[in-house]
Amino acid sequence: MTAPLRCTSEPVSWLRLERYHLGELDGELRGVIAAHLAVCPACAACLRRIEEDDGAALPPLTRPAASPSPGSQARVVKLRLARFAPAVGALAVAAAAMLGIGRSWRRGSVDPGAPGIKGGDVSVSLVREDGIPVSDGAAVFRDGERFKVTVTCPPSMHAGFDVVVFDSGGASFPLAPTTSLACGNKVGLGGAFRLTGAEPERVCVVWDESGAPDRARVQRGEPEDRAMRCVDLRPAP
Amino acid sequence: MEAYRRYGPALIRKASRMLGNPEDARDIVQALFTDLFQDEHAILDLPYLYRAVTNRCLTFMRDEKNRARLLAENAEDALAPPARTLSDERAVSTDLVVKLVRELDDGHCEVLAYRFLDDMTQDEIAELLGLSRKTIGKRLDRIREAVAALMAPAAGAPS
Numbered sequence: 001m002t003a004p005l006r007c008t009s010e011p012v013s014w015l016r017l018e019r020y021h022l023g024e025l026d027g028e029l030r031g032v033i034a035a036h037l038a039v040c041p042a043c044a045a046c047l048r049r050i051e052e053d054d055g056a057a058l059p060p061l062t063r064p065a066a067s068p069s070p071g072s073q074a075r076v077v078k079l080r081l082a083r084f085a086p087a088v089g090a091l092a093v094a095a096a097a098m099l100g101i102g103r104s105w106r107r108g109s110v111d112p113g114a115p116g117i118k119g120g121d122v123s124v125s126l127v128r129e130d131g132i133p134v135s136d137g138a139a140v141f142r143d144g145e146r147f148k149v150t151v152t153c154p155p156s157m158h159a160g161f162d163v164v165v166f167d168s169g170g171a172s173f174p175l176a177p178t179t180s181l182a183c184g185n186k187v188g189l190g191g192a193f194r195l196t197g198a199e200p201e202r203v204c205v206v207w208d209e210s211g212a213p214d215r216a217r218v219q220r221g222e223p224e225d226r227a228m229r230c231v232d233l234r235p236a237p
Numbered sequence: 238m239e240a241y242r243r244y245g246p247a248l249i250r251k252a253s254r255m256l257g258n259p260e261d262a263r264d265i266v267q268a269l270f271t272d273l274f275q276d277e278h279a280i281l282d283l284p285y286l287y288r289a290v291t292n293r294c295l296t297f298m299r300d301e302k303n304r305a306r307l308l309a310e311n312a313e314d315a316l317a318p319p320a321r322t323l324s325d326e327r328a329v330s331t332d333l334v335v336k337l338v339r340e341l342d343d344g345h346c347e348v349l350a351y352r353f354l355d356d357m358t359q360d361e362i363a364e365l366l367g368l369s370r371k372t373i374g375k376r377l378d379r380i381r382e383a384v385a386a387l388m389a390p391a392a393g394a395p396s
Contacts, residue, residue: 010358011356013351013356013357014250015284015361015365016361018247018250018251018283019283022243022244024283050250058263061238061270209296209299209300210338210339210343214344217343220367
């Protein structure tokens with residue numbers, strides 16, 4: 001095996017090489033990289049690898065079946081943190097706007113029945129103080145009402161879970177995080193919390209298979225693959 | 238999907254560097270874009286997608302079955318990317334990354350991938366993650382400690 005070429009100074013990162021190849025870099029940075037590539041055989045070789053590989057066929061991409069209309073299926077809508085990519089302040093404003101009154105935001109729905117464990121899926125239910133789960137179509141709360149959260153997840157899954165509530169004030173964490181939940185059907189997360197006030201709330205459960213979810217990252221809304229399920233609640237009229 | 242055609246090859250190359258094989262890389266990128274079909278608000282620029290693929294690869298590495306297979310496949314480092322850097326810093330190959338994902342949290346693992354597999358500078362990582370250079374530096378210090386701890390037993394082992 002031949003020894004790898006060494007860069008003449010600081011290597012151009014693969015991301016920058018890809019963006020250079022795609023013509024996405026601005027003039028100044030593009031010029032700096034072009035100058036470096038002219039004198040660095042190692043980085044020039046990496047760019048050639050990109051160019052040579054670019055013709056490789058992509059795997060086919062199929063559009064998933066359209067989602068059923070709200071209420072036709074008892075399942076919590078999966079939302080990604082990417083939706084909350086802006087800073088928390090902007091997030092709070094956006095969340096308040098979206099939770100407002102029937103905008104185009106995909107509303108979280110709540111499983112009123114017994115969803116069971118389905119193919120690696122995770123679902124979340126909010127349960128009122130009287131033991132009645134929040135049902136789809138009646139996702140409202142009274143000022144000061146208490147809730148518990150139950151999670152249905154595959155028994156083979158081991159993850160840390162946390163509850164986060166988003167509203168116009170930002171993100172808050174009403175319960176202690178669960179570092180390792182014994183998954184199953186409708187497993188309760190420890191503790192209960194109250195929702196107060198008269199504005200919409202989004203209650204989300206986040207989890208991380210490596211342990212308790214990193215709250216700082218959740219607050220920052222960093223886009224990533226971390227899973228999250230949410231339920232939207234409106235104040236009772 | 239235009240973004241898939243435009244960025245798919247770059248993302249598969251990126252995932253291949255992390256996982257050491259193009260088959261898993263294609264699966265991960267394909268799954269990412271299938272999910273993005275359902276999110277009409279998704280941001281589809283390359284830096285964002287790069288992060289998404291990075292995190293999916295890390296999640297993939299944490300799975301027990303995948304982990305065992307990746308360690309076996311990359312045991313001899315045959316597919317390790319060439320180290321371009323002039324520095325004396327230890328090269329971190331795929332098998333080492335697979336081991337380190339158990340030792341480090343998400344934030345550190347992401348920095349690990351960008352610095353050692355993607356050859357990003359601290360400034361570039363800081364910009365991509367929206368964090369300070371100082372924070373990235375601290376995370377790199379922790380990563381180097383973890384690498385050293387993992388390599389320490391091997392150093393004393395018979396060759």
